[in-house]
Amino acid sequence: MAVAMYRVSRADYDVDRIAPSEAHRVRVLVRYETASDETWVRACLPQNETDLFLGMRWTDSDLIAVSEEYRGSNRLVEWQGETEGSGKVETSFTVIARNVAYEIDPSFRVPGPPPEAMLPFLETTELIQAGHPAIAALAAKLAPAGSPAVDALRRIYDFCRALPPARPSGDTAHPRASDALATLESQEGSDLGRIRLFTALARRQGLPTRLVQGVVMDSGLQAELVVWAEVRLGTAWIPFHPAGDLFARTGGTLVPFARGDLPIVEADPETSLEVRYEVERSFAVRGRLVEGGFSKASTSWLGLWGALEEAGISVDMQRILMMIPFGAFVSVLIRNVLGLRTFGFYMPLLIAIAATRVGIGWTLAAFLFVIGIVCLTRVAARPMRLLHFPLQGIMLTAAVLAITGLAAAGTLAGSFRLAHLTFLPVVVLTIATEKFANIIEEEGPLEVLKVTLMSMVAIVLCFLVMDSWTLQAFVLTFPESLLSVLLLEILIGTWSGLRLMEYFRFSRVIAAPARADGG
Amino acid sequence: MGSRQVLGMNWRERELIAELNPRRHHNLADDKILTKKLLAAAGVPVPRTIAVVEDTRGVAHAGQVVGGLGHFVVKPARGRAGSGIAVLGPRVGDGWCGSSGVVWDEGDIRRLLVDILSGEYAMRTWDRAMIEERIHAGPVLDGLPAIGLPDIRVITVHGVPVMSMVRFPTSRSAGKANLHLGAIGIGIDLGTGMTIAATCRGRVLTHHPETGRRLSGLKVAAWNDVIETARSAAGAFPLAYLGIDISITHEGRPVVLEVNTRPGLEIQNANLRGLRPGIARVLAEMEEPGRSGDALT
Numbered sequence: 001m002a003v004a005m006y007r008v009s010r011a012d013y014d015v016d017r018i019a020p021s022e023a024h025r026v027r028v029l030v031r032y033e034t035a036s037d038e039t040w041v042r043a044c045l046p047q048n049e050t051d052l053f054l055g056m057r058w059t060d061s062d063l064i065a066v067s068e069e070y071r072g073s074n075r076l077v078e079w080q081g082e083t084e085g086s087g088k089v090e091t092s093f094t095v096i097a098r099n100v101a102y103e104i105d106p107s108f109r110v111p112g113p114p115p116e117a118m119l120p121f122l123e124t125t126e127l128i129q130a131g132h133p134a135i136a137a138l139a140a141k142l143a144p145a146g147s148p149a150v151d152a153l154r155r156i157y158d159f160c161r162a163l164p165p166a167r168p169s170g171d172t173a174h175p176r177a178s179d180a181l182a183t184l185e186s187q188e189g190s191d192l193g194r195i196r197l198f199t200a201l202a203r204r205q206g207l208p209t210r211l212v213q214g215v216v217m218d219s220g221l222q223a224e225l226v227v228w229a230e231v232r233l234g235t236a237w238i239p240f241h242p243a244g245d246l247f248a249r250t251g252g253t254l255v256p257f258a259r260g261d262l263p264i265v266e267a268d269p270e271t272s273l274e275v276r277y278e279v280e281r282s283f284a285v286r287g288r289l290v291e292g293g294f295s296k297a298s299t300s301w302l303g304l305w306g307a308l309e310e311a312g313i314s315v316d317m318q319r320i321l322m323m324i325p326f327g328a329f330v331s332v333l334i335r336n337v338l339g340l341r342t343f344g345f346y347m348p349l350l351i352a353i354a355a356t357r358v359g360i361g362w363t364l365a366a367f368l369f370v371i372g373i374v375c376l377t378r379v380a381a382r383p384m385r386l387l388h389f390p391l392q393g394i395m396l397t398a399a400v401l402a403i404t405g406l407a408a409a410g411t412l413a414g415s416f417r418l419a420h421l422t423f424l425p426v427v428v429l430t431i432a433t434e435k436f437a438n439i440i441e442e443e444g445p446l447e448v449l450k451v452t453l454m455s456m457v458a459i460v461l462c463f464l465v466m467d468s469w470t471l472q473a474f475v476l477t478f479p480e481s482l483l484s485v486l487l488l489e490i491l492i493g494t495w496s497g498l499r500l501m502e503y504f505r506f507s508r509v510i511a512a513p514a515r516a517d518g519g
Numbered sequence: 520m521g522s523r524q525v526l527g528m529n530w531r532e533r534e535l536i537a538e539l540n541p542r543r544h545h546n547l548a549d550d551k552i553l554t555k556k557l558l559a560a561a562g563v564p565v566p567r568t569i570a571v572v573e574d575t576r577g578v579a580h581a582g583q584v585v586g587g588l589g590h591f592v593v594k595p596a597r598g599r600a601g602s603g604i605a606v607l608g609p610r611v612g613d614g615w616c617g618s619s620g621v622v623w624d625e626g627d628i629r630r631l632l633v634d635i636l637s638g639e640y641a642m643r644t645w646d647r648a649m650i651e652e653r654i655h656a657g658p659v660l661d662g663l664p665a666i667g668l669p670d671i672r673v674i675t676v677h678g679v680p681v682m683s684m685v686r687f688p689t690s691r692s693a694g695k696a697n698l699h700l701g702a703i704g705i706g707i708d709l710g711t712g713m714t715i716a717a718t719c720r721g722r723v724l725t726h727h728p729e730t731g732r733r734l735s736g737l738k739v740a741a742w743n744d745v746i747e748t749a750r751s752a753a754g755a756f757p758l759a760y761l762g763i764d765i766s767i768t769h770e771g772r773p774v775v776l777e778v779n780t781r782p783g784l785e786i787q788n789a790n791l792r793g794l795r796p797g798i799a800r801v802l803a804e805m806e807e808p809g810r811s812g813d814a815l816t
Contacts, residue, residue, distance in 0.1 A: 336529060339527075339528070387633060388639035389637060438599070438602070442600040442602050442700075443697075443699035443700065444699060444700050446720075494533075495529060496534055497527065497529060497530075498525060498527035498529070498530075499529060502525065502527045502528070502784075503522065505784075505788075506525045506527075506784075508723060508788065508791060509788060509791055509792060509793055510521060510522050510524075510525060512792065
C-alpha cells in the first residue's frame with residue numbers, strides 16, 4: 001500500500017490514465033441458412049465514440065468480409081460468400097463505456113429553423129407519426145410552445161416511462177403494434193413503442209431526435225437488443241432511455257449498434273438469419289484503447305500487461321493469474337484461521353476462478369451436480385470391483401460428461417454463460433469426489449455433509465475476493481500489492497493460536513474448571 | 520480452563536510436529552511394517568506378522584498363506600484412518616467371515632490385496648499389504664462389554680505419557696474404534712487408570728448410549744502395563760510427539776497396534792482438559808539437566 005501511494009504521489013503515476021478499466025466483451029453471433037450461391041450478410045456494428053472505446057476485435061466467419069463503410073452515423077460491415085447451406089459470422093470486441101451525464105442548459109430553447117442536416121430527424125414517418133394531430137395535441141399539452149427544451153424533454157420522458165408495458169396479444173409482431181400512435185392510443189407499449197412515441201413527441205417539439213439500437217452491458221447472459229433515443233441539443237446527441245431510467249446520461253452501460261429505425265443485421269432475400277448477442281464483463285486498459293500503443297503506459301506495469309496482451313494473453317487471463325495469490329490467501333485464512341475443512345486446499349480457489357466466469361449460483365449448483373454424478377458413478381461401479389486407477393479414470397470421464405452436458409444444456413437454453421462451465425476444474429472436482437467418498441466411508445455421512453457445506457462457504461469466500469473488480473483493478477495497477485499477501489501469509493504461517501472452529505469444537509474443554517493434575 | 524490450555528491444529532503442526540518429529544523419520548510410524556519391526560526389535564509386544572505382500576507375485580502366494588488360517592487381519596502398511604483393513608475369521612465353508620458378516624473368499628482377499636498395492640487406501644500412490652494375527656479383545660474397562668476391538672490411545676512427549684483415552688467401539692461405529700464413526704472416547708486419569716469423562720460426536724457422555732452403563736470411574740485393565748508399553752513403544756522411535764494405540768488381548772496382555780505422528784485432538788474433549796499444560800511440563804522438564812522426564816505418571 002505504501003509503495004502504491006508513493007508511486008501515485010511522487011512518481012508521476014497517472015492512475016486514471018493507465019489503470020485497467022471495467023470493460024465488456026461483446027459477441028455477435030449470426031447463424032445463417034441460405035439457398036443463394038451469392039450470400040451477403042451486412043451488420044451495423046459499434047464504433048469509437050466520445051464515451052465509448054472499442055478495443056480488441058476478433059472475427060470468425062464462414063463468409064469473407066468485403067467492406068467496412070460509414071454510412072450516416074452507422075458503421076456497416078459486409079460479408080459475402082458463394083457457398084450454399086448454413087454457416088456463421090461471429091464478431092466480438094472489447095468495449096469500455098464511460099458513464100457520461102449531460103448537463104442541459106435550463107434556458108436552452110428550440111432555436112429557429114433547423115439546419116438542413118437535421119431535417120431527417122424531425123420527419124414524420126410511418127412508425128413515428130410526429131405530425132399526427134393526436135401526437136401534436138399531446139406534445140402541446142405536455143410542453144406548451146416556447147418551453148425550455150429540458151422541461152419539455154423531462155415531461156415527455158416521464159410520460160413515456162409511466163406507460164405500462166404492452167399486454168401480449170396476437171398482433172404484437174406487427175410493426176404498427178409498436179408505432180408511436182398505436183402506443184399513444186392504447187396507453188401502453190413495448191420498449192420500442194414507447195421510444196417511438198418519445199421520438200415523435202420530441203420531434204413535434206422541434207427537437208431533432210433519432211432512434212438508437214444496441215445492447216445493455218448488464219450480465220453474461222444472452223443480451224437482448226434495446227432501443228433508446230438521442231436528441232440533438234446544441235452540438236451534441238444526448239441519450240434518453242426511459243425503459244432503463246437514463247435521462248440525458250449513458251450510465252456507462254449502453255453500446256449503440258445502429259442509429260435509425262433499421263435492422264442491425266440483414267442479408268440477401270434468400271438467406272434467413274438468427275442473431276444472438278452475448279455480453280461478458282472483462283478488463284481493458286483504456287490508455288491502450290485510446291492511443292493504440294504503449295506511450296506513457298509503457299513506463300508502468302500496464303506496459304507489461306499491454307505487452308503480454310499483444311503476445312495474445314488477454315488482460316482477462318492476466319487478471320485471473322494475478323488474483324490467484326489472493327484466492328490462495330483466502331484459502332489459507334479459511335484453513336488456518338477459520339479452521340474450515342474443505343475437499344482439498346486448492347479446490348475452493350480453482351472453482352472460484354470458474355465462478356468468476358459462470359456466476360456463483362450456477363457454479364455451486366454445478367459443483368453439487370458433478371459431485372453427485374461422480375459419486376453415483378462410483379456407487380454404480382462398485383459391484384464390478386474395479387481396480388483403483390481404472391475407477392479413477394471412469395470417475396474423471398463421468399465428471400467431464402457431467403460438465404459438458406450441463407454446459408451444452410445451458411447453451412441450448414440460451415445462456416452462453418453456462419458454456420463457461422467447461423472452465424470448472426474437472427480433475428480437482430474428481431479428486432474432491434474421491435475425498436467425498438473417503439470421508440463417507442471413514443467418517444460417516446454427517447461429516448461429509450459438514451465438509452460439503454464448509455467447501456461451499458470456502459468457494460463463496462474465494463469467489464467474493466477473486467471477483468472484486470476494485471481489488472482486480474488495484475492489483476493490476478499495483479502488482480507489488482502481492483508482497484503484502486506474502487507478508488500476511490508469513491504472519492499466519494508463524495501463528496500457533498486456535499482456529500475459530502476450534503473454539504467451538506473445544507468449547508467444553510475451555511469452559512471446564514481446572515482440575516488437579518491426575519497424571 | 521481457558522483457550523491457552525487447548526492444543527489446536529496450528530500449535531500441533533508448528534510447535535510439536537515440526538519441532539519434535541523430524542520429517543525424515545515419519546516413515547517409521549506411517550508404515551506399519553516398519554513400525555512393527557522397530558517395536559519388535561525393542562521388545563514391545565505387537566501382533567504377529569504372518570506375511571508381507573509387496574507385489575503381485577506376493578498376492579498369488581498370499582492365497583496359499585491364508586488358506587490354512589482361521590482368523591487373520593489384512594491391512595495396508597500406510598492406510599488412512601483405518602481404511603482398507605479386513606478383519607477375517609472364523610472360517611465359513613471355503614471362505615472367512617468378515618466383520619460385517621459378509622463371507623470373503625480367496626478371490627476377494629486377492630482383490631483387496633491388489634487394491635492395497637495400488638494405493639487405494641494409502642497416503643501415497645502405492646503401498647504394501649500385511650497379513651497379521653487377529654487380536655481377540657480382552658476386557659478393557661471392567662464390566663463394560665465391548666463390540667469389536669477397543670483400543671487405548673496414549674499421547675507421549677519424549678516418551679512420557681501426557682494424556683490417554685479409551686476408544687470404545689459401538690454398534691453405530693460398526694465395531695470400529697473410530698471416533699468419527701461413532702466410537703466413544705473415554706478419558707483416563709493417567710495416575711490411577713480410572714476413566715474420568717467421555718465424548719461421542721461432540722457430545723459429553725456420562726453413560727454408554729447403547730448399554731446405559733456409567734462411563735466414568737471405571738478401571739482400565741492392566742493399566743500399569745499399558746503405560747509401560749506406551750513408554751517403551753515411544754522410546755523406540757526417534758520422534759518425540761506420538762500417539763500410541765494399544766489393545767488388550769484376551770489374555771490381558773497389551774499389544775501396540777499403531778503409532779501416529781499426528782495424533783488427533785479429540786482426546787482433549789474425551790478428557791475435558793487441554794493437552795498443552797502437560798506437554799509444556801514435559802518439555803520444561805526435558806530442558807532441566809539431569810531430569811528423565813517421567814514425573815507425570
